[in-house]
Each structure stands twice: as structure tokens, then as C-alpha cells.
Amino acid sequence: MEQSGTSALLQGAVQDIASDVVSALRGGDHVRMSGTGAMDDVEGSLTLAAVRVLGADLLLPHVLFPTPPAPEALAVFRRTVEAFPPRPDAAPTVKWSHWAMSRTLRRLDTSLAGTPAGDQPPEQDAGWLDEATWQVLTHQLAVLAPLAVPGADCAVARAAQRRPVDVARGFVRAVRRRDWQQAAGAGRWLTLIDGVPETLGLETGLDFVELMGGNDPRVALQVQAARVVRAAGALV
Structure with missing residues (x-):
């Protein structure tokens, strides 16, 4: 107890x-x-x-x-x-x-x-992300969402940059599973990386994540961070 x-x-x-x-x-x-x-x-x-x-x-x-x-x-x-x-x-x-x-x-x-x-x-190794399945990749990136900031290059950010489609797939999966925290973290990464499929509808997706999970401040934090990054001109 x-x-x-x-x-x-x-x-x-x-x-x-x-x-x-x-x-x-x-x-x-x-x-x-x-x-x-x-x-x-x-x-x-x-x-x-x-x-x-x-x-x-x-x-x-x-x-x-x-x-x-x-x-x-x-x-x-x-x-x-x-x-x-x-x-x-x-x-x-x-x-x-x-x-x-x-x-x-x-x-x-x-x-x-x-x-x-x-x-x-010194940077830590991030090679495990290159070998991870797209499901594991998305989970790990969501945990490491604090690394998703504009202009802050690191091995984790480079790994995410190499796999935009996989991160997008993970975002959709997290939304379908109603894992709002993972979806919000993945969405934050997607505001920073190039090559995200236009068909993803990230803006609408983030709105939905906030609507469904925004009562959790940790979800709201990730969604708001993504919006600030987008407003600052990050490429999607």
C-alpha cells in the first residue's frame, strides 16, 4: 500500500x-x-x-x-x-x-x-533504433520526445529522420490503440522530420489526440510542443 x-x-x-x-x-x-x-x-x-x-x-x-x-x-x-x-x-x-x-x-x-x-x-549509441521494428521505433521515440527540438542534432534525431514513414505508421497505430501519450510523442517527432507522407494528416491527427487525451498534461505537453515547433516553421 x-x-x-x-x-x-x-x-x-x-x-x-x-x-x-x-x-x-x-x-x-x-x-x-x-x-x-x-x-x-x-x-x-x-x-x-x-x-x-x-x-x-x-x-x-x-x-x-x-x-x-x-x-x-x-x-x-x-x-x-x-x-x-x-x-x-x-x-x-x-x-x-x-x-x-x-x-x-x-x-x-x-x-x-x-x-x-x-x-x-559524449553522445550515446543509437544504433538500436535503426534495427528496431517500426512499432518499437515509435515507442522508443515517444519515450525520447524531449530530444525532439528544432536544430538540436543528435543520433536519435538522425535515426528518426531516416525513417519518416515508419514513424508515421507508428503514429497511426498509437491513435488506433488509443495510446495518446505515444501518439503525441510520435506526432512531435513528425513535426521535425522530412518525408512525412502528406496523406497522414498530421495537423488533424494532433487535434484528435488532444481532444481525446488532452486531459492528461503529459499528452497536452507533447501536442503543444509540436504546435510551437510547427509555428516556428519546422518542416513536416
Whole structure:
């Protein structure tokens, strides 16, 4: 029961923070992490765990818009990166998620300039994506949706770029299976890659995903991110 209660608390924290990010994406404002400065150890650990789940998307509005992050949000993000380094035997998605967070931190935390923490970490291998079936590819890309940002080249983005039809197939499959989070993540990638079939109807598809799954802030985050990217002129 205690473990179930902790999971529910973590899920609630993730949803709350995702809602903050969605609001910032819609308004071009700061991500607000109200109350983090006065958290006790339990609340602080829960917040760090929630930020770890959300990953680099916590600061996505400040990557897409020319607004610096609020100091408290940046501090929580930095603490999360430092607190959860991936283990050597961690899954590739875990390593890539941490890599994305580290890259975002270097981009937005000016205090790291000229320090070892500000150095570019080496990219992880993404060869497994080239060998994955289109179903597995779509699932993995949805998990790694925080890497889908304009102009941010990496091995995962290049793998997605090589397989636009497979990602489109995965998007359709996720919609049919009513897996709104996977559909939203795949849709976000599809706004960035070339060669997406025009018959896909991505804009309409994203509207439908938001209509059906938009009550989940994590789905709304991915859909809103896709729309901001499209508005910025990303090719579809």
C-alpha cells in the first residue's frame, strides 16, 4: 500500500509539473516551480523524481522561446541532473534522457560556462533504433520526445529522420490503440522530420489526440510542443 501511495504521489507531481510546462508553452512564460524553495526532504525528493520523469521537457519553453528559466526551476533541474546519473547498465532510453537533460542544462545555465560541467557530454549509441521494428521505433521515440527540438542534432534525431514513414505508421497505430501519450510523442517527432507522407494528416491527427487525451498534461505537453515547433516553421 505504501508503494502504491508513493507511486500515486509521484504521478500527481509529474502531472502538476507537466501542467506548468503546458501553461508556459501556451503563454511563452516561465515554468513556475512554486514552493520548491521551502520543500522538506520528502517533498524535495518527490519533486526531483518527478522532474526526472519529465526530463528535459521541464525547461522546453525556455529552449523554444527566448526567455531565461526562473532560478528555482533551473536549480531543481540542475539538482535532478546531478542526483540521477545513469548507471552503466541503464537502458539506452535512460542514458539518452539524461544526456538530453545535461544538454539542456548546459544551454540554459550560464554559470556552467568554462567549467567541466559545461562540457559537451559524449553522445550515446543509437544504433538500436535503426534495427528496431517500426512499432518499437515509435515507442522508443515517444519515450525520447524531449530530444525532439528544432536544430538540436543528435543520433536519435538522425535515426528518426531516416525513417519518416515508419514513424508515421507508428503514429497511426498509437491513435488506433488509443495510446495518446505515444501518439503525441510520435506526432512531435513528425513535426521535425522530412518525408512525412502528406496523406497522414498530421495537423488533424494532433487535434484528435488532444481532444481525446488532452486531459492528461503529459499528452497536452507533447501536442503543444509540436504546435510551437510547427509555428516556428519546422518542416513536416
